[in-house]
Amino acid sequence: MMTSDKKSFWQKIHIDPLFMLFITLLLGYSLYILWSASGQDIGMMERRVGQIVLGFSVMIILAQFSPRTYETWAPYLYIVCIVILFAVDLFGYASKGAQRWLDLGFIRFQPSEIAKIAVPLMVAKFINRDGCPPPLKTILLTLVIIGVPTLLVAMQPDLGTSILIAMSGIFIIFLAGINWKFILLAIVLIGAFVPIMWFFLMHDYQRERVLTLFNPERDPLGTGYHILQSKTAIGSGGIWGKGWLEGTQSQLEFLPERHTDFIFSVIAEEFGFIGSIILLLLFLFLIGRGLIIAAQAQTTFGRVLCGGLILVFFVYVFINIGMVSGILPVVGVPLPLISYGGSSLVVLMAGFGIMMSIHTHRYMLSKNI
């Protein structure tokens, strides 16, 4: 009786309890490590709790709308997003040498974050139009849809986010099912694109970062400093870690941006290999549940969207951990759900909200039809 009551309760608020559990555990982990990573900054903790509450609210609210609504509104959201990205490039607020923030006076946010939701929504809708697998013309048009916001974000310049936006769209094309020939072609094109990107699109500091990845010692006090300090933090954590609040690299500020991009290094230093495995397992459970949700989706739109969102989520995790542990270049990608930062969390939770909506509206959907 209890279970059926509970089920109906979760059903009523359109939330998948298992998915919710993994999100909550990860957010709890994030609060726990933030107390250490912030240098015991109570103000930062309060703001983080605020972010989480806002994130949950956004997720629950978005879960209430039916997937059809998203399908309908996707093009409008996409257009608004493009307009705002233009605005940022034009009037952008300089922050760390890059224009990423739009200041509306009462609120400051990163419009590129919106693109992370708008682009997959738009692509999922567009590719779904002509059935699966999509014809070549559709794929090419889709690539344009992906390319415009990607370039706009890359011009900010925010290489990390632009890659993620591109991936969020491309994953959906793949999930929609395309010919292996196209996949090969894509790989060749990307291969051709890398040198173009290197010589024409990348800024000096970005090239520096890539070079530093291959040889961090070449500039131990400049660009390589971050990677070296981060690797030192992770490596010195050992199996069991130095203990909560005891990480010397993080507490003594040798670690750069320890509460945002490099928060994983704090976890690895203070909780060791074990703590890192626990974190990765939580991520795997969440992704696994997300993939099941995608598989159970009844429409192509729902399936490709859920799959795309969860795959991008995984890419976040992989790029961030790869970058702080020195196997990928340093691009400004936070660790999803764990890093401190409002925009990124809200957008993630929005994505999860849409996934919840797709998952919990499937029977209704069939009933309605």
Added chain:
Amino acid sequence: MIIIVLVMVLLANLADLQISNFSYYSTKSNNNRIEIIPIPPSRGMIYDRNGTPLAINNTTYQLNVIPDKIKNLNEQFAALKKIVDLTDEDIENFQKERRNYKAHRPVPLKDNLTTKEIARFVVDQHRFPFVSITGTLHRYYPYGASLTHIIGYVSKINSQDKQRLEDEGKSSYYVGTANIGKMGIERFYEDVLHGLPGYEEVEVNSRGRIVRQLNQHSPQAGEDIYLSINLKLQLYIEQLLAGRKAAVVALDPNNGEILALVSSPSYDPNPFVGGISSTTYNGLLNDPDKPLFNRVLLGAYPPASTVKPYISVAALSEGVVTPKSVVYDPGWWQLPGTDKRYRDWLRWGHGRVDVLKAIEESVDTYFYQVAYDMGIDRLSQWMNKFGYGERTGIDISPSEETRGVMPTREWKKQRHKKSWLQGDTIPVGIGQGYWTATPMQMAKALTILINDGKVYTPHFLLYKKSDILNSELPPAPRDPHVEDNSLVDVNPMYWKIAKEGMHRVLFGVRGTARKIYADAKYQAAGKSGTSQVYGLKQDEVYNAHKVPEHLRDHALFVAFAPYDKPTIALAIVLENGGGGSSNGGAMARKILDYYLLGDDSTELPDVNPNTGHED
């Protein structure tokens, strides 16, 4: 599938970092945060015999910058210039210095901050996260130039010092120490004064700020030392010599303690401590009065007639003369077998002269004969026993003291590539010719005479702090160092004769300095000397008016008092000071009055240095 593979990649990499390379990164992390900071010991202080501090440690404040944490150093310097008086030279030195420092460590930018500068910086400190102020102990010599020729100074450890410390295995004592004793007492007693460094193990954050101390091993402070210097006497003599080129040393004949040592002019040692500017240093170096030159220990002057009492003792002991033997002085002495005549300072001669009169009236011809009879070998040997031609053994580095020259046949052959002539021996009899000696040697020889041949090594060190820790105040003076010397076998009567002769110099009816001591309230003994800078031709008359000042004779005087139980022995050299007995004697009288009677107002007839060549 792909996800699992990629997660495996991540895990493998993490395992590689955290498990395989744990110890490498662990060490790296510790190197990041743990600094071993040497704590230099505080240097021992130097006091005079009455406990007045002569060399102390003051706290000075310096500005430090961590250069590799600052993106735009020039901008930072420009901002700092508004707060502290930062010169381009400071910045230049800073750029040179920083190479010697580890990454993320503060490098000194400016020394000797004023309280105003410190206050201004502290108010604005938040603007300069990588700039800090530290206090360090700095050597300070409160009496400035007055004691430089005794105490010397400390200054920056240079590459030569580093090499020497390394050779002696002492370099680990100097980590964190900037300065080392370069001259004088500071140099000689470096090992006593320096102490042993400690260290602290601290945890630092990425800005190089110390977060907490993990461990501390306290340094062992250097020992305080007390010198035999009587500061009041030292300052009094310094003031007497003001404006002259001169050297005075005063010893306690009972033990060889140095009561005062003045070499005039002197220089302020304090600028050397923080690093002297080249202009100031070149100014000192090129000063024609040579303030850097320690005349007491490095000035080699012909000891002139001051040696006559010692030569008398030697001649009496060798039987060359007897207490009763008499020679006739016509005003000159002729080298037998030649027509070369040696003049007496008194043109018309002293008439019949015995050994007492020879000392009292400083009869040159008497000693020409003695020198002729003794020969250079015996003369040299005897004078060696009085310390001439030898270092005095004083507690100052041997490189800061000259042996002077007590000429021998071998010496001349080596030095001048010529053999010794009989004519060379004769002026040695009156302390001239090739013979040169330092004022310190003259003072030591005098104490040997006072003590009837017993030799006390002149020294500054009265006692160390550790000597008084276990005993009552005042501590017993250290046992004076007595040197082996065959002079103790000399017939006591000869000592008596020599001293009586010196007594008569001051108090005899015809004593050369009798006018100056006529009203003295104590008995004393002394001997003047006038060493020629300018060689007179045989029949030329010395006329001070015609001789430029720097070629005028040096006035010498040695004296001791009270006569029956001496407590002070003096040697005085006034460069280009004219007649020894008038000028040197007057100076000695003032010093003795001050020391024995506490009278610093002795007024004496001011003797014109130009009055002539009396001796």
